[in-house]
Amino acid sequence: MKILISTLGTRGDVQPYLALAVGLQQAGGRHQVTLATSHNFTDWIQSYGVGVHPTRFSVQEFMQRPETQATMKSGNPVRLFRMMQGIMSQSAEAQDDAWDAMQSAEFVIQSGTGNALEAAEKLRVPVALAYVIPFAPTRAFPSFFLGPLRFSLGAGYNHFTHTAMHGVLWSSMGGPTTNNWRKKLGLKPWRSYPEQRAYAQKLGVPSLYGFSPHVIPKPSDWDELQHITGYWFLDAPAGWQPAAELTRFLESGPPPIYFGFGSINLGDGEAKTRVVLRALELSGQRGIILTGWGGLGRVSAPPNVLFVDNVPHDWLFPRMAAVMHHGGAGSTGASLRAGVPSIVTPFTGDQCAWAEQVVRLGVGPRAPDVKSLTAEKLAGAINVAVNDESLRARAAALGEKIRAENGVGRAVETIERHAEQFNLHQLAKS
Numbered sequence: 001m002k003i004l005i006s007t008l009g010t011r012g013d014v015q016p017y018l019a020l021a022v023g024l025q026q027a028g029g030r031h032q033v034t035l036a037t038s039h040n041f042t043d044w045i046q047s048y049g050v051g052v053h054p055t056r057f058s059v060q061e062f063m064q065r066p067e068t069q070a071t072m073k074s075g076n077p078v079r080l081f082r083m084m085q086g087i088m089s090q091s092a093e094a095q096d097d098a099w100d101a102m103q104s105a106e107f108v109i110q111s112g113t114g115n116a117l118e119a120a121e122k123l124r125v126p127v128a129l130a131y132v133i134p135f136a137p138t139r140a141f142p143s144f145f146l147g148p149l150r151f152s153l154g155a156g157y158n159h160f161t162h163t164a165m166h167g168v169l170w171s172s173m174g175g176p177t178t179n180n181w182r183k184k185l186g187l188k189p190w191r192s193y194p195e196q197r198a199y200a201q202k203l204g205v206p207s208l209y210g211f212s213p214h215v216i217p218k219p220s221d222w223d224e225l226q227h228i229t230g231y232w233f234l235d236a237p238a239g240w241q242p243a244a245e246l247t248r249f250l251e252s253g254p255p256p257i258y259f260g261f262g263s264i265n266l267g268d269g270e271a272k273t274r275v276v277l278r279a280l281e282l283s284g285q286r287g288i289i290l291t292g293w294g295g296l297g298r299v300s301a302p303p304n305v306l307f308v309d310n311v312p313h314d315w316l317f318p319r320m321a322a323v324m325h326h327g328g329a330g331s332t333g334a335s336l337r338a339g340v341p342s343i344v345t346p347f348t349g350d351q352c353a354w355a356e357q358v359v360r361l362g363v364g365p366r367a368p369d370v371k372s373l374t375a376e377k378l379a380g381a382i383n384v385a386v387n388d389e390s391l392r393a394r395a396a397a398l399g400e401k402i403r404a405e406n407g408v409g410r411a412v413e414t415i416e417r418h419a420e421q422f423n424l425h426q427l428a429k430s
Helices: 011-025 039-046 059-063 066-074 077-090 092-102 116-123 144-149 155-184 193-203 244-251 269-283 313-319 329-338 350-360 375-387 389-403 407-429
Strands: 002-006 032-038 051-055 107-110 127-131 207-209 226-228 257-259 287-290 305-308 322-325 342-344
Touching: 002 011, 002 092, 011 032, 011 039, 011 329, 011 407, 032 039, 032 092, 039 051, 051 092, 092 116, 092 155, 107 116, 107 407, 116 127, 116 155, 116 193, 127 407, 144 155, 144 350, 155 193, 207 407, 226 407, 244 305, 257 375, 269 287, 269 375, 313 329, 322 329, 322 375, 329 342, 329 350, 329 389, 342 350, 342 375, 375 389
Parallel strands: 002 032, 002 107, 032 051, 107 127, 127 207, 207 226, 257 287, 257 322, 287 305, 322 342
Antiparallel strands: none
């Protein structure tokens, strides 16, 4: 079966979908998978043997623009909202490119906003929606899109936050983009997100969630189309070996603390790095600092600190005493899988929700967000992560449960089952 997976985002956003693509291609040689995503990831995706349909717009490059960094640093919700509108308007070209790739697909998997339902309606192919954060409305917890304003006032309020945020996202971003597409294709525009969602339910479109049920159990008010499969992890390429410098550093002392901010860059990398170095000094720990897209820069540092550019999380994180990160869905999953404490210092959006979930599960200390981060506060969180034995035991136990899951395998089974049901339905109609 020819499968197209369409997604946009930073490298961390795209990585789970690449893992899903690899898993589909390894499913007995039954599938040929193409990933439609930003052009700057082409070489990386092809290195895993997955086909690529490059799109013109790059979210990662957009996030590195000075004006974007200034908006992120401000934390102003109006400016952040307009930034998201800018991403949506510029992603129209990417949707054009993805639609071209869908013409030869026999199954379409879509993350977030895209053309999957239009492919189902116009091209008559089975589709699935795939997310790395909870998306369907529920009374179990508030919307992950609330960012730092996320709190719960009970079941009714929780459900309201989902419907309200879906309405805001639809009317300002997803709806206009989607309906422009539907007009191009001669399809009736959707009047609202609930109408679109009702159509997906009518078609029996499954929604796949790439996180562990041990981290977020399936809410009792989610229907049978919502599938929490477990994380979609992308392991190191075959034959990957760590640099000799990294191996020597790890062998030269106790496990260090990892520091990385994914692809988030506020343009003050040197200042953030000095906060990290001072926190290590105060806590008496060794550290590994990830540089590059995440904005942490190389500065003069003592010998108990090593700077690295890119090391696979599945290899590195289990060798750490604790992992500090920004709370992206992928980084959160990788740190939990490793079975070591997580120190989450979020920027905004769903990162705040993952940070809260880590604390709620008792597998990481509460830490300030990035704007409130100081060396003293970070050192305090490090001390808890390293010395609280009950917290470390809970992190180790959760990691063992997550490692026992097969999120990609369960997702592949759901996709294949839906394709079979779709084909049987088509035969019954003919």
